[in-house]
Amino acid sequence: MRWDDTTSKWIKEKGEITDLLTGADYTKIITTQVSGYGIFTIALAEKDNPAPPTDLIIYNAISPNNNGKNDSFHIKGIDKYPDNRVEIYNRWGVKVYDALSYNENDVMF
Known part of the structure; x- marks a missing residue:
């Protein structure tokens, strides 16, 4: 820099x-x-790469057909991280969704 x-x-x-x-x-x-x-100014920085949380389960499929099963993108345990940010990208790397404080009630995909 x-x-x-x-x-x-x-x-x-x-x-x-x-x-x-x-x-x-x-x-x-x-x-x-x-x-x-x-x-x-020059600096070398080492990033702290903590282990990913083990109490999260990210389900990677949705079928929004209003049958009550997999109608929204579910992340089990996300409620333990209220200050989260969720970004969803399509297969071409284009962001299709972005949310702060993702949850299973009112902020969901």
Whole structure:
């Protein structure tokens, strides 16, 4: 990232992370060709990847034919996570549904 005084914005320079070089004192390095002058900042961050919750069951099929079975997209246990966000994408990667605080009462697909 580079701070650009002209536009007063951070500019993403799209650096690339490379592996350890033989004999180096570091494990990773970020390199990039910069597009201008400014103040630069570089960071390596490790994401905390917690295990997915085991108390959720996501049923992946619906049949909205009003027969009372699978008429809506059911996520068992979603009520334990009231601050959730559910996004549904079709097979081509197009978002078809987006909801905050998804539940089985009034916010559902």
